[in-house]
Amino acid sequence: MPHTVRIEDTGVSYACAPRESLLEGMHRLGLRGIPVGCRGGGCGVCKIEILAGEFHTRAMSREHVSDDDVAHHRLLACRVYPVSDLSLKVIGKLQKKVCTPLAVR
Amino acid sequence: MAMTGVLRPGHAQVRVLDLEESVRFYRDVLGLVETGRDATGRVYFKCWDERDHSSYVIRQADSAGLDFFGWRVLDTATLDKLDADLQAYGIKTERIPAGEMLETGERVRFTLPSGHVMELYAEKTKVGNGIPLVNPAPWSKARDHGIAPIRLDHALLYGPNVAEVQKIFTEVLGFYLVERVLTPDGNANAAIWLSCGQKVHDVAFAEYPEPGKLHHCSFLMESWDQVLRAGDIMSMNTVPVDIGPTRHGVTRGCTIYAWDPSGNRFETFFGGHLPYPDYETMTWTFDNFGQGLDYPQRKLHETFLTVVS
Numbered sequence: 001m002p003h004t005v006r007i008e009d010t011g012v013s014y015a016c017a018p019r020e021s022l023l024e025g026m027h028r029l030g031l032r033g034i035p036v037g038c039r040g041g042g043c044g045v046c047k048i049e050i051l052a053g054e055f056h057t058r059a060m061s062r063e064h065v066s067d068d069d070v071a072h073h074r075l076l077a078c079r080v081y082p083v084s085d086l087s088l089k090v091i092g093k094l095q096k097k098v099c100t101p102l103a104v105r
Numbered sequence: 106m107a108m109t110g111v112l113r114p115g116h117a118q119v120r121v122l123d124l125e126e127s128v129r130f131y132r133d134v135l136g137l138v139e140t141g142r143d144a145t146g147r148v149y150f151k152c153w154d155e156r157d158h159s160s161y162v163i164r165q166a167d168s169a170g171l172d173f174f175g176w177r178v179l180d181t182a183t184l185d186k187l188d189a190d191l192q193a194y195g196i197k198t199e200r201i202p203a204g205e206m207l208e209t210g211e212r213v214r215f216t217l218p219s220g221h222v223m224e225l226y227a228e229k230t231k232v233g234n235g236i237p238l239v240n241p242a243p244w245s246k247a248r249d250h251g252i253a254p255i256r257l258d259h260a261l262l263y264g265p266n267v268a269e270v271q272k273i274f275t276e277v278l279g280f281y282l283v284e285r286v287l288t289p290d291g292n293a294n295a296a297i298w299l300s301c302g303q304k305v306h307d308v309a310f311a312e313y314p315e316p317g318k319l320h321h322c323s324f325l326m327e328s329w330d331q332v333l334r335a336g337d338i339m340s341m342n343t344v345p346v347d348i349g350p351t352r353h354g355v356t357r358g359c360t361i362y363a364w365d366p367s368g369n370r371f372e373t374f375f376g377g378h379l380p381y382p383d384y385e386t387m388t389w390t391f392d393n394f395g396q397g398l399d400y401p402q403r404k405l406h407e408t409f410l411t412v413v414s
Contacts, residue, residue: 037368037408038369040122040369042364042414043413063170095411097314099289
């Protein structure tokens with residue numbers, strides 16, 4: 001039974017099955033909103049904050065998620081699986097850091 | 106060409122978030138051969154056609170990324186000489202005793218100004234590729250298990266101070282600069298491709314503010330057809346693919362970039378031109394980086410510049 005996930009930044013909602021991560025669910029439907037990176041919990045670009053709803057997680061890189069982040073449900077969307085309908089906001093972004101001028105970093 | 110000094114990429118040690126999930130991925134999807142596990146829990150792999158005991162080692166950790174990248178050098182005299190040369194250049198080195206890694210001799214470890222830990226070593230047990238050295242068959246059935254690359258080919262590493270890194274590789278370790286991408290102002294190198302033999306590159310670096318980052322470890326395929334087969338196997342196993350199958354302008358290599366289950370990017374790579382040390386460096390301007398990365402699409406994929414572990 002899919003759950004409805006709402007990205008508050010853009011108002012986009014999508015159906016996400018319990019077996020797929022919040023990021024996979026969005027990406028598979030060709031939607032945008034959460035930045036898509038490694039999809040394995042390693043790179044940190046898909047960081048979100050869960051505002052409401054139940055979920056479970058798999059291991060994600062603690063380089064990008066502190067204890068305080070965990071306590072406040074700031075997690076990597078590729079490692080979060082919905083257990084109920086969810087609402088979230090986007091924290092992560094794709095930052096072009098290879099030779100990007102400091103002014104636009 | 107006489108090969109002396111640093112011979113080839115020898116081993117990479119990479120951090121994973123879930124060891125057994127990663128073992129299944131590297132053994133059964135990428136198709137590496139598991140060659141051992143040590144007391145610290147590290148799991149050792151080699152590509153089927155490699156002869157040394159291991160080329161890719163994983164350990165469980167709470168973050169992804171690269172622990173270190175090791176280089177096989179000709180012999181112990183070369184190891185001692187390169188250690189002395191590095192110290193004379195002003196780089197602090199450290200000796201890791203033989204046996205700290207399974208079936209591996211003493212290692213000389215040092216850290217680059219980019220934040221990456223490098224190692225040199227002269228000895229690793231030759232376990233062979235399963236094919237006799239007398240009247241050898243061209244391949245064994247191990248070639249058909251998973252993606253089954255034939256060797257660890259190179260790595261692309263992201264970090265600061267690429268100009269200093271280039272000097273260390275070219276002035277101390279005997280590499281030469283095959284290709285480069287200039288910075289937008291054209292006054293420095295944004296990315297460099299370095300070779301220690303006749304491969305199009307053995308290591309590459311890109312200028313990046315955070316130190317010690319892994320962009321990808323690359324595995325060599327035997328043909329473009331094998332790269333396409335790798336893409337099929339990735340999709341059959343829902344491996345997240347980043348870019349490709351396509352061809353790089355830089356190196357002319359054919360490629361797929363994808364990620365392991367912990368977000369460490371890897372590449373299945375084929376081809377590339379064959380430079381000699383006397384060849385002039387080929388240069389790409391930053392506004393042509395897109396075709397350098399993906400020649401058919403001429404596209405500077407955003408993830409290439411932003412997603413690392």
